Amino acid sequence: MTQPPVDLAGAAGSLARHWSPEVVARLNDYEVKVAKLSGEFVRHRHSETDELFLVLSGTLTIRMDDGDVTIGPGEFYVVPRGVEHQPVADGEVHVVLVEPTGVVNTGDR
Numbered sequence: 001m002t003q004p005p006v007d008l009a010g011a012a013g014s015l016a017r018h019w020s021p022e023v024v025a026r027l028n029d030y031e032v033k034v035a036k037l038s039g040e041f042v043r044h045r046h047s048e049t050d051e052l053f054l055v056l057s058g059t060l061t062i063r064m065d066d067g068d069v070t071i072g073p074g075e076f077y078v079v080p081r082g083v084e085h086q087p088v089a090d091g092e093v094h095v096v097l098v099e100p101t102g103v104v105n106t107g108d109r
Contacts, residue, residue, distance in 0.1 A: 009056055012036055012094035021097055033097040037089035045084045049100050052078050058093030062086070 006024050012034040015022060019041055021033035037060065053060060054076035061070045062077060063086040071077050076096075079085045 037093040043086040052098040054096040056094040
């Protein structure tokens, strides 16, 4: 069965809640998620996996002990496994997350 293309911007824009990622596709043992972010999220880490943030719109800062990383539309950043981080959205930000199936967005918190 052929799957239709995924409209990432439309999927992210239609989300009702901030910081509640929704799965839009599965790729092998990974989930592709979209999320709508605003403000600060809880500081956390994922001890078993890296975490990819791809910004569709807005500006996202990822606070880490070694320094902050700021990413804008069309840019992505991979937080290495085990690195404590805190995503902070300046205004509303739409992102794509790519993570192994079952990863909880609050990590160890």
